[in-house]
Amino acid sequence: MRPEVFKMIDRVVAIDPSLEKIHCQGMVPEESSIFEGHFPGYPIMPGVLLIEAMAQTTGWLVLARNRFEKMPFLATVKEAKLRTFVLPGQNLDLYSQILHEGSGFVVAKTNATLEGKPICSAELTFRVLPWPEGKMKAVVMKVAEYVSFPLSEFADA
Amino acid sequence: MSSTFDTVANIIAETCDIPRDTITPDSHAIDDLGIDSLDFLDIAFAIDKAFGIKLPLEQWTQEVNDGKATTEQYFVLKNLCARIDELVAAKAA
Numbered sequence: 101m102r103p104e105v106f107k108m109i110d111r112v113v114a115i116d117p118s119l120e121k122i123h124c125q126g127m128v129p130e131e132s133s134i135f136e137g138h139f140p141g142y143p144i145m146p147g148v149l150l151i152e153a154m155a156q157t158t159g160w161l162v163l164a165r166n167r168f169e170k171m172p173f174l175a176t177v178k179e180a181k182l183r184t185f186v187l188p189g190q191n192l193d194l195y196s197q198i199l200h201e202g203s204g205f206v207v208a209k210t211n212a213t214l215e216g217k218p219i220c221s222a223e224l225t226f227r228v229l230p231w232p233e234g235k236m237k238a239v240v241m242k243v244a245e246y247v248s249f250p251l252s253e254f255a256d257a
Numbered sequence: 258m259s260s261t262f263d264t265v266a267n268i269i270a271e272t273c274d275i276p277r278d279t280i281t282p283d284s285h286a287i288d289d290l291g292i293d294s295l296d297f298l299d300i301a302f303a304i305d306k307a308f309g310i311k312l313p314l315e316q317w318t319q320e321v322n323d324g325k326a327t328t329e330q331y332f333v334l335k336n337l338c339a340r341i342d343e344l345v346a347a348k349a350a
Binding site for chain 1 (some may be wrong): 295299301302305308312313314315316318329334
């Protein structure tokens with residue numbers, strides 16, 4: 101995980117063949133510039149970045165479902181719960197499950213655990229839109245390789 | 258139609274915190290009720306779930322943007338309910 105550049109996922113562990121569920125992992129780094137401010141002398145993972153990690157987890161699942169045809173953009177965060185502090189060096193398991201795929205949007209239930217204990221959870225809604233002009237899709241595909249996303253299974257060449 | 262309208266009106270009232278008695282079949286979701294596109298995602302989610310359908314929002318938006326349809330055709334509630342009834346019937350057929 102490199103939270104200072106919003107790389108919240110280290111690895112896509114598994115995507116369910118039904119494309120309804122995903123499991124990812126991300127290890128909070130021992131050192132990061134975000135801890136300079138959050139908080140001085142007491143580094144803990146910002147809650148907003150835990151939500152971002154859950155959003156990115158869900159994002160990979162949505163990309164798998166549409167085979168990278170369109171990009172999910174976070175639109176709504178509901179029922180977000182941040183249950184405990186997350187500290188440098190801790191390895192998070194991140195899960196997401198599709199609740200509904202509508203026309204141009206997806207709703208998912210997502211959560212993270214630490215050694216099996218619940219850390220945070222939320223219901224997220226994404227708008228699913230055509231890729232913007234420019235190189236965003238290529239960059240996301242590159243990040244997909246970085247997180248071991250199974251491109252051969254879930255993306256067209 | 259009336260039960261479809263009641264369901265949709267109740268969803269809108271609950272989702273957008275709009276007094277139920279101000280929502281009528283002639284209400285325009287956007288112009289009269291002030292529902293924005295983000296709130297409409299919540300409404301679409303609830304409608305999809307309640308009726309077991311998938312509102313074709315992308316198609317409707319495209320038609321409006323292309324000038325092939327007006328927002329009234331899809332977002333005046335009596336028209337929206339008629340579309341929902343069509344989708345439910347098509348699914349059952």
